[in-house]
Amino acid sequence: MSQPSLWEVWGDHSTSPDKVVLVTGGSGLVGKAIEHVLLAEEGRVNERWVFVSSKEADLSDLTAVQALFDKVKPTHVIHLAAMVGGLFKSLDNNLEFLRTNIIINDNVLQTSFERGVQKVVSCLSTCIFPDETPYPIDETMLHNGPPHSSYFGVAYAKRLVDIQNRAYNLKHGCKFTAIISTNVFGPHDNFVIHGGHMVPGLIHKAYLAKKNKTELIVWGSGLPRRQFIYSKDLAKIFIWALREYEDFEPIIATVGEDEEFSIRETANMIVKAMNFTGPVRFDTSKSDGQFKKTTSNARLLKHLPGFQFTPTQQGLQETCDWFNDNYELARK
Ligand code: NAP
Ligand code: GDP
Numbered sequence: 001m002s003q004p005s006l007w008e009v010w011g012d013h014s015t016s017p018d019k020v021v022l023v024t025g026g027s028g029l030v031g032k033a034i035e036h037v038l039l040a041e042e043g044r045v046n047e048r049w050v051f052v053s054s055k056e057a058d059l060s061d062l063t064a065v066q067a068l069f070d071k072v073k074p075t076h077v078i079h080l081a082a083m084v085g086g087l088f089k090s091l092d093n094n095l096e097f098l099r100t101n102i103i104i105n106d107n108v109l110q111t112s113f114e115r116g117v118q119k120v121v122s123c124l125s126t127c128i129f130p131d132e133t134p135y136p137i138d139e140t141m142l143h144n145g146p147p148h149s150s151y152f153g154v155a156y157a158k159r160l161v162d163i164q165n166r167a168y169n170l171k172h173g174c175k176f177t178a179i180i181s182t183n184v185f186g187p188h189d190n191f192v193i194h195g196g197h198m199v200p201g202l203i204h205k206a207y208l209a210k211k212n213k214t215e216l217i218v219w220g221s222g223l224p225r226r227q228f229i230y231s232k233d234l235a236k237i238f239i240w241a242l243r244e245y246e247d248f249e250p251i252i253a254t255v256g257e258d259e260e261f262s263i264r265e266t267a268n269m270i271v272k273a274m275n276f277t278g279p280v281r282f283d284t285s286k287s288d289g290q291f292k293k294t295t296s297n298a299r300l301l302k303h304l305p306g307f308q309f310t311p312t313q314q315g316l317q318e319t320c321d322w323f324n325d326n327y328e329l330a331r332k
Contacts, residue, residue, distance in 0.1 A: 003027045003053060006050060006051070006052045006056045006072075007026070007050075007051050008050050009049040010049075017048040018045075019048070019075050019076050020050065020072065021078060022069070022072050022076070023050065023078045024108060025053075025080030026053060026080070027051070027053035029185075029186055029231050030231055030234060032231075033187075033231035033234065034049075034235040034239060035049075035051055036235065037236055038239065050072050050074070059081050059104045059108060060100055060103045060107065062107045062111070065111045066111055069112070074115075075117065076118055077108065077117050077120040077121070078123075078238055079120055082100075082105075082154075082158075083096065083097050083104075085097070086195065086196050086197040087150055087198075088194065088195060088219075088286075089194075089196070091150050093153070094151075094154075097151075097153035097157060098152075100157075101154060101157035102157045102160060106164070108120070109122075109168065112176070113168055113174055118175060119175040119177075120174075120175075120176040121177055121178065121245075122165070122176070122177070123179055124158045124159075124179070125181055126183075126227075126252065127293060128151070128154070128158045128159050129141060131146060131290060132145055135292075136295055136296035137252075137294065137295045138299065139250050139299055142250070143159060148289070148290040148293075162178060164176070165177055165178060165248045168248075175246060177249065179237060179250065180251065182226070182227040182229050182252070182254035183197065183198075183226050185197070185199040185228055185315065186230055186231025186232060186315065186318075186319050187318070187319060188322075190331045191203060191323060191332040192331065193205055198263065200319075200323075202270050203273075203320055203323050204323070206276045206320075207324070209276060209278055210274060210278065214278065215279040215281050216271065216276060216278060216279070216280045217281050217282075218280060218281070218283070219287075220284065220289070221288055223263065223291070224262065224292060225262050225292040225294070226263065226266065227256075227259060227294065227295065228315070229253055230310040230312075230314075230315035230318075232315075233253075236307075237304070245303065251303070252296065252299065253300060254295045254296075254297050255297065255309045255312070256297060256309075257295075259309070260292070263288075270316055270320065272313070273321075
């Protein structure tokens with residue numbers, strides 16, 4: 001989707017905002033959701049939000065990161081940018097996920113420290129938790145054992161963000177923290193079929209199967225289980241953390257344990273939302289990946305009691321409607 005390399009959302013037209021918030025990865029699924037939620041906010045806050053994509057600065061290049069920070073002069077950072085991909089991209093590229101994300105994250109955190117940024121909220125993923133673990137998984141278990149083998153590259157790179165946040169806090173008192181998100185989906189996702197995540201990939205496959213009157217092929221057995229968060233719900237959690245959360249300990253962002261679905265159930269919800277009536281087949285020659293990574297949202301709800309998550313079927317319907325309406329422009 002056509003997008004400038006840097007764009008702004010002003011809460012107020014004052015020339016001296018209380019906060020200048022830099023959002024790395026602003027052109028992605030989560031970044032666009034944060035922009036959407038801010039634009040829909042009622043009441044004016046004295047904040048200037050600056051969203052950037054990789055076209056503005058390649059964050060794996062330290063000089064480019066420093067130049068970006070000197071240009072934007074952020075007081076706060078939401079750090080979303082990363083090498084991102086689903087199971088099948090990760091299986092083939094653990095080395096690239098490890099190195100690229102270590103470099104990007106170190107560049108962003110060290111430059112934030114050097115430029116006096118007051119708070120950084122980074123985005124981690126629940127695939128970074130130990131594979132062999134009691135359930136539900138909570139934040140205290142992050143470093144208790146190896147992650148699932150399919151994701152070890154991104155998992156170890158992202159675990160290091162938690163270690164860095166702790167180290168910057170102990171050494172310099174920095175308020176650098178992280179939200180650990182479960183699988184996200186929503187408008188503006190990357191709907192690529194090969195290399196992307198399951199929900200946007202299946203939505204795209206269902207679109208093509210409906211158009212071409214073919215079967216819909218779901219990869220794997222359909223038995224693994226996942227929790228999903230709608231991108232607009234995750235966006236609200238990031239905005240809250242940026243404004244109000246003062247600790248460096250990470251927080252898991254997920255729906256409840258009872259909102260976990262099998263891949264088969266999720267595929268059925270997508271079939272319904274896409275109004276696909278053809279045959280559905282499971283290709284068991286493809287990997288299932290991690291069987292489950294059920295996480296607890298108890299710490300999140302302690303801070304945000306009563307937080308209302310969008311029901312998964314409703315979020316999927318809105319996402320499918322967005323994809324159908326924006327097919328030509330969507331990333332795919
Ligand atoms: P996305 O839609 O693929 O967007 C990735 C963003 O990162 C884009 O804005 C991209 O810029 C930017 N980016 C990538 N490489 C960059 C680089 N070298 N320099 C500067 N910017 C770069 O990803 P997303 O799903 O929104 O993910 C955001 C965060 O959420 C990531 O940290 C990811 O690990 C985490 N997360 C995602 C999921 C999920 O299910 N999607 C689950 C848990 C956690 P361009 O648009 O210019 O390429
Ligand atoms: P994960 O949830 O982090 O493991 O990553 P994905 O979003 O890639 O989901 C992987 C799970 O969905 C595995 O169990 C796959 O077998 C299953 N799956 C079914 N169909 C697809 C598809 O079209 N794309 C992807 N990426 N995974 C699929």
